Amino acid sequence: MTRSGTRRRGRAKGSSLWTLAAALVAIAMASFAGANRVGGEVGRLERAERLSYLLEARAYEQAALDSRATSSGALDEAMARRAADIRQELTAALAELAALHPDDPAVRRVRAAAVDWQATLDTKLALLAAGDLVAANRVDRAQVDPGFERLAALLRTTAADYSRAASAAQGRSKAGALAVVVAATLLSLVLLWRVERARSRQRSVEEKARTDRSRLVNKILSVTERQRSGMAAELHDGPIQGLTRLGLSLERGQLRLRRGQLEEGSQLLSDAQAGLAAEVQSLRRIMATLRPPVLEERGLVSALCDYVDMVRQQSGISCTLAAKLPERLPEDTEIVLYRVAQEALTNVARHARASRARVELSETAEAVVLEVHDDGIGFDPAAEQLGGLDHFGLAGMRERVELAGGTWTVWSRPGSGTVLTASLPKALVAA
Amino acid sequence: MTATGPAGPAPRVLLVDDNHGFRHELRLLLEDCGIEVVAEGENGQEAVELATRTDADVVLMDLRMPVMDGLQAARALRDQVPSLPVIILSAYEDPALKSEADAANAYAYLVKGCSALPLLDTIERAWASRSGGASRN
Numbered sequence A: 001m002t003r004s005g006t007r008r009r010g011r012a013k014g015s016s017l018w019t020l021a022a023a024l025v026a027i028a029m030a031s032f033a034g035a036n037r038v039g040g041e042v043g044r045l046e047r048a049e050r051l052s053y054l055l056e057a058r059a060y061e062q063a064a065l066d067s068r069a070t071s072s073g074a075l076d077e078a079m080a081r082r083a084a085d086i087r088q089e090l091t092a093a094l095a096e097l098a099a100l101h102p103d104d105p106a107v108r109r110v111r112a113a114a115v116d117w118q119a120t121l122d123t124k125l126a127l128l129a130a131g132d133l134v135a136a137n138r139v140d141r142a143q144v145d146p147g148f149e150r151l152a153a154l155l156r157t158t159a160a161d162y163s164r165a166a167s168a169a170q171g172r173s174k175a176g177a178l179a180v181v182v183a184a185t186l187l188s189l190v191l192l193w194r195v196e197r198a199r200s201r202q203r204s205v206e207e208k209a210r211t212d213r214s215r216l217v218n219k220i221l222s223v224t225e226r227q228r229s230g231m232a233a234e235l236h237d238g239p240i241q242g243l244t245r246l247g248l249s250l251e252r253g254q255l256r257l258r259r260g261q262l263e264e265g266s267q268l269l270s271d272a273q274a275g276l277a278a279e280v281q282s283l284r285r286i287m288a289t290l291r292p293p294v295l296e297e298r299g300l301v302s303a304l305c306d307y308v309d310m311v312r313q314q315s316g317i318s319c320t321l322a323a324k325l326p327e328r329l330p331e332d333t334e335i336v337l338y339r340v341a342q343e344a345l346t347n348v349a350r351h352a353r354a355s356r357a358r359v360e361l362s363e364t365a366e367a368v369v370l371e372v373h374d375d376g377i378g379f380d381p382a383a384e385q386l387g388g389l390d391h392f393g394l395a396g397m398r399e400r401v402e403l404a405g406g407t408w409t410v411w412s413r414p415g416s417g418t419v420l421t422a423s424l425p426k427a428l429v430a431a
Numbered sequence B: 001m002t003a004t005g006p007a008g009p010a011p012r013v014l015l016v017d018d019n020h021g022f023r024h025e026l027r028l029l030l031e032d033c034g035i036e037v038v039a040e041g042e043n044g045q046e047a048v049e050l051a052t053r054t055d056a057d058v059v060l061m062d063l064r065m066p067v068m069d070g071l072q073a074a075r076a077l078r079d080q081v082p083s084l085p086v087i088i089l090s091a092y093e094d095p096a097l098k099s100e101a102d103a104a105n106a107y108a109y110l111v112k113g114c115s116a117l118p119l120l121d122t123i124e125r126a127w128a129s130r131s132g133g134a135s136r137n
């Protein structure tokens, strides 16, 4: 009960850890993506700034070439090629700028101004080529020059605007990067902390398991010690006293016989004989509690049959055995089941105030099952805290069965009797 | 096999054991051998009281007893009635217990189950040693 409860809570903690980690990773990724986006924008803005400068420079160059052409009347071949290159560069730069910032009205204005200016330039060149110098000069002053000025001014402000925007974006990108770093650090700290906490929890669980185990071992040892001293006392007060006393009465019998008091002597001898039989009986009882020979010789069912008889005689509880086992079981299985039945019946006799008890042995395809029922006062197994300091029986039984790879359960409720079940796998049998 | 000794025809014994059956059987045997059991006690405390109230020559006492055990009683007797020999008759064949009994000045440490002869012999010798020393009467 308690154990599975602990496990469930552990799982909930685990999943909340993963949720937290996922959230932190998401935050970090979002900040990273944001920083990336801002980073890209910085790049675009900076490029736009550079394009603006380039456009401005090329526009000046073209204007210079143009004024040279105007003053000299015609362009030589090299200058004409250069003019054509510049024109191409201007067009390409404008196209790139438009592609970078398609929605920026400033870009649209620059483009329009450039197109206008180029158009007036073309007009002027056409007039020059046609030899209409006056008209060309008029177009130059009225349209080409102001067009150039407008374009240059626009490009200057655009460049300045892009430069400002770029540095602002750079700041944002730094903040984004900082956010990523902070989130990552936080994430690793939190993860570290959780991992450390999980580890220390694990350690304390292991620690507890260790102390539980050593407590159990100590208990087993002290119970063994207690049983031994009990056994010693039983031997001292029982057979030793009895047999020494018999020795004395045999001495007396011998004395009588030697003195020719035959009747008294033989009476003493036959008394001693009866006493001896009683002592042998009591030694047998002690030996049977240590290790019933019948268990080895005739198997679990016979041994339990004897034990149930003894319980019936000693406690007055109507105790029966129902066994459906066709054959002998492996030695280890028989011993475990015998001890469990013994301990369970001891509890029935000591605590249950039962009028009836029933021991059942049966087998399934995979297991051998022992059940001990009683109709006594029952108890609350949960409140009993299996393995409490002075109560060893239930915890010991369970430990024994589980060590043998089986399962052990006790069902009881105050007022409803008790059913104790121990089931041992047959596989253990083969092993 | 009737014993005679310097302090009288036979030793008078104080018998102390918590096991009634054993005490009874031992008394019968001792009496069969002409040894008088002047009193019986069930524990060490009774042993000390009876030793001062009766004219026992020898105390025959078990070790493991309730209220006061045989060793405590032997020490008390050593202090209160130093001339009275105490024979310990124990179920334990244990050197540690034997040396404790020696320290309490017990005359002998016998293990229960020994046959009657050495027991009677020890009682006789204890009685003789007492008669050789200061008399209580």
Ligand SMILES: Nc1ncnc2c1ncn2[C@@H]1O[C@H](COP(=O)(O)OP(=O)(O)OP(=O)(O)O)[C@@H](O)[C@H]1O
Residues within 6 Å of the ligand: A347, A348, A350, A351, A352, A374, A376, A377, A378, A379, A384, A387, A390, A391, A392, A393, A394, A395, A418
């Ligand atoms: N068949 C039963 N009917 C009623 N109460 C029981 C029964 N079996 C166990 N109990 C209760 O459970 C408690 C624990 O039992 P457990 O066998 O572990 O220890 P114990 O019998 O008290 O001591 P020991 O260590 O000597 O066995 C008992 O003290 C008793 O109150």
Ligand SMILES: [Mg+2]
Residues within 6 Å of the ligand: A343, A346, A347, A392, A393, A394
């Ligand atoms: Mg018990």
